[in-house]
Amino acid sequence: MTLQATRAPKLFGSRKSLKKKVSPLSYLLLIFMAFVSIFPFYWMFVVASSGSDEISKIPPSIVPGPRFLKVMADVYAAVPFNQALINTLIVGVSVAVAQVFFCGLAGFAFAKLNFKGRRVLILVIIGTMMLPSQLGIIPMFILMGNLGWIDTLYALIVPALITAFGVFWMRQIIDSQVPNELLEAASLDGAGVLRTFTRIVFPVIRSSALVLGLFSFLGSWNDFLWPLLVLQTPANFTVQVAINQLKGSYTLDYALNMGGAFMATAPLLLLFIFVGKRLVGGVMDGAVKG
Amino acid sequence: MSNTTLRSPNPWRASSKPQARKLGQLKKHESRWAFLFISPFFLMFLVFGLAPVLFSTYIAFFSWDPLGDTKFIGIDNFTYLVNDSRFWQATGNTFSIWAFSTFPQMILALFLASVLRNPKLRAPIFWRTLLLIPNITSVLAVAIVFGQLFGRDFGMINVVLGFMGFQHIDFVSNPLAGHIAIATMITWRWVGYNALIFLAAMIAIPNELYESAELDGASRWQQFRYVTLPGLRNTITFVIIVGTIGGLQVFAEPLTLSGNFNGGDSRQFSTLTLFLFEQMFVEQKYGYAAAIGIAITFIVLIISLINFLLTRRIASEGSK
Numbered sequence: 001m002t003l004q005a006t007r008a009p010k011l012f013g014s015r016k017s018l019k020k021k022v023s024p025l026s027y028l029l030l031i032f033m034a035f036v037s038i039f040p041f042y043w044m045f046v047v048a049s050s051g052s053d054e055i056s057k058i059p060p061s062i063v064p065g066p067r068f069l070k071v072m073a074d075v076y077a078a079v080p081f082n083q084a085l086i087n088t089l090i091v092g093v094s095v096a097v098a099q100v101f102f103c104g105l106a107g108f109a110f111a112k113l114n115f116k117g118r119r120v121l122i123l124v125i126i127g128t129m130m131l132p133s134q135l136g137i138i139p140m141f142i143l144m145g146n147l148g149w150i151d152t153l154y155a156l157i158v159p160a161l162i163t164a165f166g167v168f169w170m171r172q173i174i175d176s177q178v179p180n181e182l183l184e185a186a187s188l189d190g191a192g193v194l195r196t197f198t199r200i201v202f203p204v205i206r207s208s209a210l211v212l213g214l215f216s217f218l219g220s221w222n223d224f225l226w227p228l229l230v231l232q233t234p235a236n237f238t239v240q241v242a243i244n245q246l247k248g249s250y251t252l253d254y255a256l257n258m259g260g261a262f263m264a265t266a267p268l269l270l271l272f273i274f275v276g277k278r279l280v281g282g283v284m285d286g287a288v289k290g
Numbered sequence: 291m292s293n294t295t296l297r298s299p300n301p302w303r304a305s306s307k308p309q310a311r312k313l314g315q316l317k318k319h320e321s322r323w324a325f326l327f328i329s330p331f332f333l334m335f336l337v338f339g340l341a342p343v344l345f346s347t348y349i350a351f352f353s354w355d356p357l358g359d360t361k362f363i364g365i366d367n368f369t370y371l372v373n374d375s376r377f378w379q380a381t382g383n384t385f386s387i388w389a390f391s392t393f394p395q396m397i398l399a400l401f402l403a404s405v406l407r408n409p410k411l412r413a414p415i416f417w418r419t420l421l422l423i424p425n426i427t428s429v430l431a432v433a434i435v436f437g438q439l440f441g442r443d444f445g446m447i448n449v450v451l452g453f454m455g456f457q458h459i460d461f462v463s464n465p466l467a468g469h470i471a472i473a474t475m476i477t478w479r480w481v482g483y484n485a486l487i488f489l490a491a492m493i494a495i496p497n498e499l500y501e502s503a504e505l506d507g508a509s510r511w512q513q514f515r516y517v518t519l520p521g522l523r524n525t526i527t528f529v530i531i532v533g534t535i536g537g538l539q540v541f542a543e544p545l546t547l548s549g550n551f552n553g554g555d556s557r558q559f560s561t562l563t564l565f566l567f568e569q570m571f572v573e574q575k576y577g578y579a580a581a582i583g584i585a586i587t588f589i590v591l592i593i594s595l596i597n598f599l600l601t602r603r604i605a606s607e608g609s610k
Contacts, residue, residue: 021410022405022408022410026411029401029402030405033421034417034421036478037420037423037478038423040424040427040435040436040439040478041423043435043438043439043446044431047438055438055444057444059449102330103331105327106328106330106331108327109323109325109327110328113323114320114321115324116321125331128339130535130590130594131339131343131587132535132539132586132590133539134539134563134566134586135342135584135586136341136342136343136345136346137566138576138579138583139341139345139346139349140338140342142576143337143338143342158338161330161334162330162331162334164335167331193319194323221428222428222429224429224542225542229571240428243430243431244430247549252549254438257434258435260434261430261435262431264430264431265431268426268427269423269426276422276423277415277419279422280415283483283487283490284486284487284489284490285490
């Protein structure tokens with residue numbers, strides 16, 4: 001906490017000599033961008049609550065209508081949305097917790113422990129990030145078949161338990177946030193390596209670790225391609241696959257689809273209200289040191 | 291980080307204090323613990339990363355039917371690929387979408403970052419947070435809502451165009467307009483995120499550089515051109531490479547807009563990844579799909595290299 005407090009002023013920049021005023025145009029741009037950022041979410045709700053007929057006229061209605069509950073019921077009738085929510089939470093939470101733990105340990109090793117090949121191996125890890133996921137997707141699919149994981153949540157959880165990005169991220173965080181003196185003190189007290197990690201390192205990086213967990217959770221919530229390939233029965237769908245199911249074969253029911261999209265997004269928006277600031281800090285932290 | 295750290299008797303840092311001897315127990319097992327901690331990654335990578343990649347390369351040399359029929363055919367998949375007009379069309383579509391999303395987005399993100407950089411800006415955290423909201427949305431939800439906004443008859447964008455006296459644009463049947471629509475979805479989702487990355491890098495540029503530039507009488511544009519831009523060199527390279535890897539994987543937006551794995555009636559939205567999935571799941575040609583995957587990887591590597599060289603050159607010109 002104290003670390004953050006001392007770092008905070010730097011994040012705002014403090015150029016005393018340059019007395020630039022913020023021009024009204026800057027605010028205009030920001031307000032415009034804010035509008036553009038928010039509008040699609042608002043629009044999802046408007047279309048979902050107005051019904052397709054209201055939308056198919058000119059000018060279209062731009063305020064929410066009274067039919068959102070009806071559309072929600074339609075979504076529930078078409079796909080097992082609650083089950084999909086539960087599945088998505090199971091995958092998201094498992095992946096987030098596992099990533100914080102495994103990437104944290106590996107990042108700790110790369111940041112603070114001495115071992116042969118440390119510098120080469122971290123380069124290898126960074127290098128693996130360059131491989132596009134499509135390259136291995138067919139064998140992955142075959143592998144999932146051989147493991148009997150097709151149409152199970154294992155196919156989504158296990159390959160995502162630990163990622164190169166997470167390891168690299170945790171290494172950067174531990175390197176910059178955990179002072180060596182702290183570790184020295186711990187070892188003088190006779191703490192072993194594992195204990196040092198759980199009792200000394202983790203409390204210091206807790207806030208950044210949470211950011212990694214959040215990003216993993218968001219990533220797995222929003223993942224679409226891989227779940228679409230491996231999940232087959234509606235009872236096993238994640239939220240994204242479920243709302244994809246709302247697309248008809250011939251016609252697109254906009255109200256239904258936008259209702260699904262809104263229902264799939266609303267939980268994240270709610271979460272964002274609480275963690276948005278942290279995520280901003282996380283993106284910026286990763287950028288400077290990465 | 292230096293080599294002396296590795297040889298130091300003290301595991302945590304180079305300078306060895308007298309007490310370092312007491313670290314015996316910790317130090318003795320240090321590398322054993324380290325290997326234990328990093329082994330999960332390499333184990334998982336071996337199974338779910340490296341093995342699939344190697345196997346993918348292997349099956350690219352086969353005519354591979356998932357139902358059992360496999361036949362070694364040498365480089366036939368690759369010769370077929372380079373002669374397949376669908377592949378080149380998909381490559382063209384992918385690059386068109388990539389260009390429309392990357393360049394305007396970079397400029398807008400840099401611009402936003404400079405605005406956010408201003409220390410006098412009110413409520414900076416509020417604006418930063420707002421800009422990140424689109425990034426938490428799923429690609430599918432983005433595709434659904436923008437698909438409606440870009441609709442031919444009743445989409446908000448065409449309604450507005452109509453009010454302004456323009457003709458409606460069919461964003462589905464007109465390839466160029468469709469590519470711009472998809473690029474808009476990508477830009478919407480990523481521009482705020484990238485602005486934050488640029489902002490962080492801008493804040494890291496020492497103020498002295500700006501001060502001395504100002505003393506030399508540099509205009510704001512010149513300061514941007516000769517101080518900010520070279521300072522952001524690595525960041526811009528990083529953002530473009532990451533964006534390119536993402537850009538070559540674009541498929542949910544074109545799939546939603548065209549409603550079909552073939553990317554529309556004239557394959558106008560068939561991107562490389564969509565083409566791969568079409569071959570894999572619709573046509574069941576695993577060998578051919580694997581060859582497409584390898585082609586995508588080569589394209590990523592080539593673009594990354596070009597990016598790297600280009601940003602180096604631009605930045606070194608800037609610092610002259």
